Amino acid sequence: MRKKRYSSDLTDSQWETIKPYFTTERRRRHDLRRDILDAILYLLKTGCQWRMLPGEFAPWQTVYYYFRRWREEGRLQCLLGALRRTVRREVGREGEPSTLIIDCQSVSTSRAGGIASYDAYKSVNGRKRHLAVDTEGLPWNVLVHAAGDHESQWALQVLKPIRCRTERDKTIFADSAYRGLEEEVENKLEWTLDIVEREDEEPGFSVAPKRWIVERTFSWLGGWRRLNRDYERNTDSSETMVRTALLRIALNRLG
Template identity: 80%
Template sequence: MRQKRYSSDLTDSQWEIIKPYFPTARRRQHDLRREVLDAILYVVKTGCQWRMLPGEFAPWQTVYYYFDQWREEGRLQCLLSALRRTVRREAGREGEPSALIIDCQSVQTSRSGGIASFDAYKHVKGRKRHIVTDTQGLPWNVLVHAAGDHESQWALHALKPVESWTDRVETVFADSAYQGLGNEIESDLDWSMSIVEPEGEKSGFSVDPKRWIIERTFSWLGGWRRLNRDYERHTDSSETMVRAALAKIALNRLV
């Protein structure tokens, strides 16, 4: 077991909470699963390359192997599903929300290649991260696509999976970019859409009702340097990186 600890590492109590979601039949002197998770969180937090992982972690090839495997299995998606319910119950709320908030964030891509295009509104060449949260700012879905695609093209794709995870949702809050999707969401998901407009005529940044919650979630991601740009070749790897950061954020709210 390595001795050096980083602020991104899981605490003992956090590891005890999530350990059941990373089962293994192997017996080792130290738990490789925790060491791999710490290494993944280190990469997302510091923004370093896989090959530049400090030597006290497992070999970078091992870490990337498990990252790739857990990505394909949807392991972090399952973990987030459990964590958000736990956080909500700890806050005295129902495990499932009755309202969701949807928005997206445009980020530049690197030289790694993959899907990307130009967002003419934000003047960003790269990708968009579509995130669906509840009113606690906890993520219910993450979807990454080319920045040039309009929000309305992907909104239903981001919301549709949530339908199978909860039957309590009644309302989705969004900004004016999603205007005109109300009928489609009502017919496909049986949810109502509420478009949140800025209060009054204000120039520059304004704190909009409900939408400030998801903006806060985006600001949380700003503390994870790997997410300041999209360095991944594949969008599902990008989504997994975001989920890793959000899982640690949720754990920090528990212990």
């Protein structure tokens, strides 16, 4: 058991909520799985390097091994899927949403390498985080791709996996960057794509109906220093980092 605790650590009640998803037959003097999760959350919150994790945690090689293993297994993705349904039910909604909001966020990349390109519209050299969230702001899919790729190129790739996991008809709200995809979304997914226009033509930020929800989710990510820039070499690691941060946010919503 670690003597020093950090504000990024899971609480006892949060760990008990997700513990069944990390079953193991090995017996240890302390719960390594919780220690690993706390280490990943610490790295996300502080933005430190893997090799600079404090000595109170497991060796960084062990932490990274489990991060990579859970990423490949899709364990954190599965856990987030269960938690978002629980959050929705607790606020009186059905487990599956009838409305999704899709948008993307451009972020700079580090010198780690990997897929990246220049987004001329936002003057960012890096990647885009493409999210489809429900009205609670929780993600139903996360996809990371080069910043120079237009949103419309990846919209269906973001939405198709959600279609495979749900039978409920949905209305997708999006901005004008997705214009022209209405018929394709209708034909391939049997969903409705609703383009939300800006009510205020003045330059600068304005609150748009429904779209403010996904913008709020992007602002949540800003509270995790590791996510202020994309430090991962592989996009699947980037997606897992985003999911892990939103996993903790979902746990906070459960109290």
